[in-house]
Amino acid sequence: MMETQALDFPKIDAVLRANGTGEVTINGTSHAIQAEDEAAVLSQALRLITDTAAQLGRPVRVSTTDPDGQGLIVVSPEGIVNEAAPAKPSPRRQQDPMPGATAPAQQAPAPVELAVKETPVLAAPVTFGEAANRLQKPSTAAKAAIPEPVTRRSLKETSFLVSAPVLEPATRGWRGxxxxxGFRMEPSPEELAEREDIRTVSQHWPGPRTVAVVNRKGGANKTPTVVMLSAILARYSGAATVAWDNNESQGTLGWRTEQGNHANSVLDLIDSSQTLLSPSTNAAEIARFVHHQTSDKFDVLRSDENEEGDHEVTAEEVDIAHQVLTRYYRLIVMDSGNTARAANWRRMIHHTNQLVVPVTAIEDRAEAARLTLQTLESRGGHDAALARNAVVIVSESTDAKRSMSGDALKRAKDEARRIADGFAPHVRAVVRIPYDPALVKGPIRYDALQPATQRAWLSAAAAVARGF
Structure with a gap:
């Protein structure tokens, strides 16, 4: 194994970006890199770092930053890249002093060396062969073991199945x-966490599940939350998913999503419920009443858009619509109005398996979310259990975001963190969502979000799915 000779001097930082750009900073001198793809950026970055190591005649230590997180590597003058991690000092057992004896003076801890995990890697085209030749080969000097006497065993005690899945190599950042x-790298902790969230939202569960998205205050991000959760769960699990606008009169879910070639709403579905529940009706008939989202793979059941606004959905109508939807869908995500006392709101809670409380990082929205949870908790039974097991989703404020100064942006993030921390002791999970202009107005599409926003919503959907 290569000896660890990398020092803190020179200080080298390397940045790799997904857009084909990067930067290597050596003792404060920046070297910008622009290439066709990540691989070309990495090759140029390693060439700069390798040249520095060759000039010094020893390995150098490099702090790396990429879209997947931060890391620490060691690069040799020959272009060998190693993952570096602090080695844990071996624990020493210290005996208790004899009664009446003076305890020995505490010794200063031994310096911690840098443990290096060798990973030969291409630095530049001329070092490909050298890096490949450094791959470890099995030793041929091991002595052959003396064969043990063969004891016949039952085939029932033998299995050729692998007990644990093989970990797939990294696909993102420097490691990817x-x-x-051509050099297998283990995924970073960030990539492993993302894989776990994807696995969680991709699962199927027995029987239908109903999610209710509630906050008694308008402008709390209920509709964007319904759309995002529906899109992610539908995309990853492949389960038939419907977003249902359960506003007692007119809701806005239909305004933020695609409309099909009809104008039917929940009232039309209720009027045709007897036919839709008939054993002779095929599954495709539901398309007459819902509006399919072509890119995000879920359907929308709109609220009544009667301009007169003379009909309020009743508790009985909620039961009928829910019965129909659970026949055609495995997952129902319900938008809601702002009146927790309304009959359709309370009946929605009766059918709910998982409660989601969205809130923008503004005081009155957060207070309304708290009161919503408090109301449910005070009712006891099923309602209180939903409140305790709720997922709170805190979105950064969208007020004048683009014109905000750096200090104002920091205050907005601090406020979102403060509100999230305040809810954390009272619910099962809290997830923070960064500001994204694609969620502010117009139709909502998952693909239109920034990568960081997509990742945050994936975490939110995984938190919801864990409650199924």
Whole structure:
């Protein structure tokens, strides 16, 4: 194994971006990199770092930053890249002093060396062969073991199945680029966490599940939350998913999603419920009443858009619509109005398996969310259990975001963090969502979100799915 000779001097920082740009900073001198793809950026970055190591005649230590997180590597003058991690000092057992004896003076801890995990990697085209030659080969000097006497065993005690799945190599950031260059790298903790969230939202569960998205205050991000949760769960699980606008009169879910080639709403579905529940009706008939989202793969059941606004959905109508939808869908995500006393709101809670409380990082929205949870908790039974097991989703404020100064942006993030921390002791999970202009107005599409926003909503959907 290569000896660890990398020092804190020179200070080297390397940045790799997904858009084909990067930067290597050596003792404060920045070297900008622009190439066709991540692999080319990495190759140029490693060439700069390798040249520095060759000039010094020893390995150098490099702090790396990429879209997947931060890391620490060691690069040798020959272009060998190693993952570096602080080694844990071996624990020493210290005996208690004898009664009446003076305890020995505490010794200063031994310096912690840098443990290096060797991973030969291509630095530049001329070092490909050298890096490949450094791959470890099995030792041929091991002595052959003396064969043990063969004891016949039952086939019932033998299995050829692998007990644990093989961990797939990294696909993102520096590690992913190195993997694509032919050197298997383990995924970072951030990538492993994302894989776990994807696994969670991709599962199927027995029987239908109903999610209610509630906050008694308007403008709390209920509708965007319904759309995002429906899109992610439908995309990853492949389960038939419907977003239902359960506003007692007119809701806005239909305004933020695609409309099909008809104008039917929940009232039309209720009027045709006897036919839709008939054993002779096929599954495709539901398309007459819902509006399919072509890119996000879920359907929308709109609220009544009668301009007169003379009909309020009753508790009985909620029961009928829910019965129909659970026949055609495995997952129902319900938008709601702002009146927790309304009959359709309370009946929605009766059918709910998982409660989601969205809130923008503004005081009155957060207070309304708290009161919503408090109301449910005070009712006891099923309602209180939903409140305790709720997922709170805190979105950063959208007020004048683009014109906000750096200090104002920091205050907005601090406020979102304060509100999230305030809810954390009272519910099962709290997830923070960054500001994204694609959620502010117009039709909502998952693909239109920034990568960081997509990742945050994936975490939120996984938190919801864990409650199923």
């Amino acid at each position: 680029t190195l993997t694509r260059l």
